[in-house]
Amino acid sequence: MIEKELKFTVTYGKHTFTFEQGSKAYIFHTGVYNDIDKKYGIKGLLEYVDFVHDCYIEDSNRTPLGSLGDYIAAKWKKIKNKSLNDVLEKFYEQEIY
Numbered sequence: 001m002i003e004k005e006l007k008f009t010v011t012y013g014k015h016t017f018t019f020e021q022g023s024k025a026y027i028f029h030t031g032v033y034n035d036i037d038k039k040y041g042i043k044g045l046l047e048y049v050d051f052v053h054d055c056y057i058e059d060s061n062r063t064p065l066g067s068l069g070d071y072i073a074a075k076w077k078k079i080k081n082k083s084l085n086d087v088l089e090k091f092y093e094q095e096i097y
Helices: 022-033 036-058 065-074 084-093
Strands: 008-012 015-019
Touching: 008 022, 015 022, 015 036, 022 036, 022 065, 036 065, 036 084, 065 084
Parallel strands: none
Antiparallel strands: 008 015
């Protein structure tokens, strides 16, 4: 069987980013939408992408990825060093997500 290699490329301003998962490209978009890049720079945006994606992969629920990305973006400075499980627990404690 031939393995197919997928890559998702995002061009943002003068920067080009390549992701192996489409979910990371979507999270990147969510981060830009929430001004993570303006608040924390490109490096902070990429850290946000990895963190949200790790939460998404760790979660055993049917994660609403957009809502999770928005939640983490709103609290990024406070939660970026917390454990994935702590973040997911707080996320699901909300009434609406």
